[in-house]
Amino acid sequence: MNDPARFRNDAVARLRDAVPGPAIVAASGGIDSTVAAVLAHEALGDRSHPLLVDTGLLRAGEVAAVEATFRTLGVPLTVVPAADRFLGALDGVTDPEEKRRRIGRTFIRVFEEEADRRGTDRLVQGTIAPDWIESGGALRDTIKTHHNVGGVPTDSRLTLVEPLRDLYKDEVRALAELLRVPEAHRQPFPGPGLAVRVNGPVTAERVAIARTANAIVEEEVDRAIAAGTLPRPWQYFAVLLPVRAVGVTGDNRVFGEAVVVRVVDSVDAMTATAVAVPPELLRGVAERITRSLAGRVTRVLFDVTDKPPATIEWE
Amino acid sequence: MNDPARFRNDAVARLRDAVPGPAIVAASGGIDSTVAAVLAHEALGDRSHPLLVDTGLLRAGEVAAVEATFRTLGVPLTVVPAADRFLGALDGVTDPEEKRRRIGRTFIRVFEEEADRRGTDRLVQGTIAPDWIESGGALRDTIKTHHNVGGVPTDSRLTLVEPLRDLYKDEVRALAELLRVPEAHRQPFPGPGLAVRVNGPVTAERVAIARTANAIVEEEVDRAIAAGTLPRPWQYFAVLLPVRAVGVTGDNRVFGEAVVVRVVDSVDAMTATAVAVPPELLRGVAERITRSLAGRVTRVLFDVTDKPPATIEWE
Numbered sequence: 290m291n292d293p294a295r296f297r298n299d300a301v302a303r304l305r306d307a308v309p310g311p312a313i314v315a316a317s318g319g320i321d322s323t324v325a326a327v328l329a330h331e332a333l334g335d336r337s338h339p340l341l342v343d344t345g346l347l348r349a350g351e352v353a354a355v356e357a358t359f360r361t362l363g364v365p366l367t368v369v370p371a372a373d374r375f376l377g378a379l380d381g382v383t384d385p386e387e388k389r390r391r392i393g394r395t396f397i398r399v400f401e402e403e404a405d406r407r408g409t410d411r412l413v414q415g416t417i418a419p420d421w422i423e424s425g426g427a428l429r430d431t432i433k434t435h436h437n438v439g440g441v442p443t444d445s446r447l448t449l450v451e452p453l454r455d456l457y458k459d460e461v462r463a464l465a466e467l468l469r470v471p472e473a474h475r476q477p478f479p480g481p482g483l484a485v486r487v488n489g490p491v492t493a494e495r496v497a498i499a500r501t502a503n504a505i506v507e508e509e510v511d512r513a514i515a516a517g518t519l520p521r522p523w524q525y526f527a528v529l530l531p532v533r534a535v536g537v538t539g540d541n542r543v544f545g546e547a548v549v550v551r552v553v554d555s556v557d558a559m560t561a562t563a564v565a566v567p568p569e570l571l572r573g574v575a576e577r578i579t580r581s582l583a584g585r586v587t588r589v590l591f592d593v594t595d596k597p598p599a600t601i602e603w604e
Numbered sequence: 605m606n607d608p609a610r611f612r613n614d615a616v617a618r619l620r621d622a623v624p625g626p627a628i629v630a631a632s633g634g635i636d637s638t639v640a641a642v643l644a645h646e647a648l649g650d651r652s653h654p655l656l657v658d659t660g661l662l663r664a665g666e667v668a669a670v671e672a673t674f675r676t677l678g679v680p681l682t683v684v685p686a687a688d689r690f691l692g693a694l695d696g697v698t699d700p701e702e703k704r705r706r707i708g709r710t711f712i713r714v715f716e717e718e719a720d721r722r723g724t725d726r727l728v729q730g731t732i733a734p735d736w737i738e739s740g741g742a743l744r745d746t747i748k749t750h751h752n753v754g755g756v757p758t759d760s761r762l763t764l765v766e767p768l769r770d771l772y773k774d775e776v777r778a779l780a781e782l783l784r785v786p787e788a789h790r791q792p793f794p795g796p797g798l799a800v801r802v803n804g805p806v807t808a809e810r811v812a813i814a815r816t817a818n819a820i821v822e823e824e825v826d827r828a829i830a831a832g833t834l835p836r837p838w839q840y841f842a843v844l845l846p847v848r849a850v851g852v853t854g855d856n857r858v859f860g861e862a863v864v865v866r867v868v869d870s871v872d873a874m875t876a877t878a879v880a881v882p883p884e885l886l887r888g889v890a891e892r893i894t895r896s897l898a899g900r901v902t903r904v905l906f907d908v909t910d911k912p913p914a915t916i917e918w919e
Contacts, residue, residue, distance in 0.1 A: 565883035571908045579913045590905035593886045598894045
């Protein structure tokens with residue numbers, strides 16, 4: 290893409306071509322899907338229906354933040370409540386790959402129903418090149434597809450429309466600037482949401498714990514960035530582990546789970562290094578987490594593993 | 605205890621009084637039990653039978669190290685092989701409290717058999733005051749007994765003989781100096797051994813992973829202490845967690861478990877702080893662990909939680 294303005298015009302024309310009637314648009318709050326939603330709105334107007342699926346696996350305040358962004362952009366947004374459905378699909382599942390499959394399938398079923406309701410089979414999605422190319426395509430079905438929600442199953446009635454399919458991240462950013470889509474230092478967030486940050490069984494209670502822990506990590510790291518004590522990392526988050534670790538409260542032994550704090554730097558997410566976070570910051574995070582989640586979390590652990598051999602997310 | 609030499613003479617006299625025939629002596633390699641074994645040897649000579657139970661849960665090189673210490677002291681030592689028995693007792697057990705109960709019971713049964721074989725019911729043990737007093741005795745059955753092997757069950761045929769029962773740690777150290785018992789910067793090590801550093805199921809394979817990880821942490825921390833980059837911490841070790849975390853090897857996704865590195869400072873083990881370990885040290889430990897245990901361990905985590913709210917050990 291040499292010229293964002295020209296790409297925008299071409300993309301709008303292609304969208305009109307590909308979508309004869311209405312279309313639903315998968316919105317996540319991420320820059321890619323938001324740019325796709327703005328282009329679809331420009332191309333299709335009222336025929337475009339951006340949907341944010343509330344999986345119950347989103348971060349604290351995330352639905353409200355996405356709604357605010359769309360309001361600013363003048364693009365309508367419908368929030369589809371589906372928390373019970375996703376938690377139901379994940380009931381009893383601990384295998385990370387199976388979690389992603391179930392979440393992917395549930396997303397597709399929700400989108401199919403929403404498409405049916407609007408009399409269409411077109412789903413506009415903000416897929417970009419790195420989502421489907423990874424190391425020459427060989428890893429397509431192994432690494433990268435798992436970082437997102439996965440493809441549309443072959444038995445789906447939906448037809449994907451992907452206006453950003455050939456773009457790389459810096460090109461999307463240039464386009465976002467042209468379209469006034471705010472990026473607001475939003476970190477990458479996995480399609481399956483907090484489910485992949487809840488190692489082991491995914492229950493409403495464990496998701497709530499992971500949500501609180503993630504909010505604390507984000508707040509404390511953001512505060513350190515603002516104070517100038519930490520350069521902005523690529524990604525920072527928390528993972529809940531299904532362990533039983535002993536702690537003490539007064540004179541009593543209590544058992545709780547452990548929260549991992551992960552802070553990494555990366556250029557392209559293909560490799561990453563664990564950031565050397567100042568000890569006072571870690572101490573503050575550990576204190577807040579064990580206090581806010583007393584009786585539930587007795588340990589806070591800092592992940593010191595690079596990618597490779599680890600990955601950025603845990604599942 | 606005002607005078608170690610006088611305490612020694614009195615203890616020898618009391619031991620002769622308490623043990624009319626033979627006695628077995630529980631040796632662990634720790635300073636307390638080694639001092640007790642030396643005193644029992646002085647008092648009883650050939651009637652004293654120090655036993656090191658090889659639970660299969662000891663650290664790398666530990667049996668050889670204890671044997672060497674006893675050889676230097678001129679005190680005979682019998683190693684009782686019991687790894688299969690302990691692993692059998694732990695089969696399928698994940699609850700930390702139940703692990704300790706099973707280990708304690710297995711210890712007692714092994715000691716009972718060894719006592720029977722020698723025609724005695726006397727077990728000399730290096731219990732010291734902090735082992736049974738904790739915060740005025742109220743916590744006796746909750747916190748501290750779980751740190752050691754637990755008491756002798758009421759249905760046991762053994763009679764405990766505890767020559768150091770009224771001493772505190774500094775008094776034991778003074779006595780050890782008099783008796784030429786080397787301490788060699790040996791860290792506290794829990795009675796149940798690596799079982800409490802294998803969170804979740806205890807299998808031979810997972811114990812072997814925990815053993816390797818503990819050896820790496822000890823070596824790297826010892827190297828840093830020798831190099832003067834880290835003051836000697838109170839305790840430093842590794843814990844294996846029963847999680848499934850994704851990593852990458854070449855182009856493949858692999859799932860492995862996680863190893864926690866715990867390094868704490870303490871004065872009396874009643875409270876403890878997570879040491880601010882230099883990032884290069886953590887990075888070196890993470891690299892060695894993930895390389896040595898490739899395919900088994902994909903994550904290395906540094907425990908940043910103080911006691912309270914955590915404890916020093918994990919179980």
